[in-house]
Amino acid sequence: MILSNRYNFLYVHIAKTGGTSVRAALKSLQWRDPYYLAQWMCSRLSGLTGHRIASKLPRHSKIVCAQEMLPREFFLGLYKFAFVRNPWDLQVSSYHHLKRERPFLLEGRESFEAFTRWKLDPERPYQYHLDTAITPLTDYLVDLHGHLLTDYIGRYERLQEDWDHICKHLGIATPPLPHKRQATDRQKDYRSYYSSDLADLVGTYFKRDVDLLGYRFDPE
Template sequence: MLLSPKYQFLFVHIAKTGGTSVRAALERLRWRDPWYYPMFLCSRLSHLSGHRIASKLPRHAKVVAAKELLPREYFKGLFKFAFVRNPWDLQVSSFHHIRRERPHYLGGHETFEAFLRWKLDPDRPYQYHVDTSITLQTDYLIDLSGELVVDYIGRYERLQPDFAEICARIGIQAPALPHARQAKDRQKDYRSYYTDATAALVADHFARDIAMLGYGFDPTD
């Protein structure tokens, strides 16, 4: 999550949706923000206290955290946005990320199908939060009443034009998006990873995301 008091925006960073590139581009604005240094100091104090003083919004915090912590009128005045991604594509990206950077999280399931079935198995004993992509993306966008409270939802599939639209609404010239953390170990078409059965598993687990965000197994133009 990235908050800018000067430019009055709140970026809700959902993992594996292009958010690292968006964050890297927007973080440059911090140097122009007179609130940057007080915020940095509070962040360090939060770290030193074990984050017990609630002065820092975590990188992948849900929007409800900001709504509950910030003054009501201040929160309402922020331009709140996030990026989302096709759930089937997201699961493929997450698998490759874990296999590349945290292979011990695979739980001994080395193929995409085996890992997906294990991860989404409702009877799997809870050992740890396998990865953030098991959480519904819409959970990051709603408040405690289930109401959508972000002002703009960009799409990973339209990252560049949607980011340009966001920058226009913030009132800045769109900086170049760096190609941060690009995966080089996966096939391009996520559909090639799925059988009918595993595609149905994702459709069932992420049904609310698919309905609210308008995604389908096949990409749309």
């Protein structure tokens, strides 16, 4: 999550939705923020204490965290935006990310179908931060009562177009979006990873994302 006092925005960073590129593009704006030094110091102090002093908004915070921590009028006046992604495509992206960087989590469930069924199994014992893609996208965008708090929801599928729209609204020159963390080990079409049963399972698990964000397994 990135908060800018100077440009009056709050960016909610949902994992695997192009956020690393967006964060990199916003980096130059952060240096111009009058509170950047204070934010940087709080971030470092939080890390030194094992994040026990609640002095920063973590990278993948839900918007409700900012709502609870910031003054009400200030929060309401921020331009709050996020990017989302087709939940079926997101599962494929997250699977390959874990396969590359945390392969021990896949032991005994190396295939995409086996791992996805296991991680979405409601009987699976809780395991902290197994996979950020388990969390419905809309959980990052709503308050405790399920009301949408974001002013603009961009789409990973049209990342550059929606990024241009956001920058125009903020009144800033559009910083270029660098290509970050592009996977080279996955098939391009996410649909090729799914059996019909598995596609239904993901659709049911992420039903609120499907309903509120309008995604479908087969967009055609």
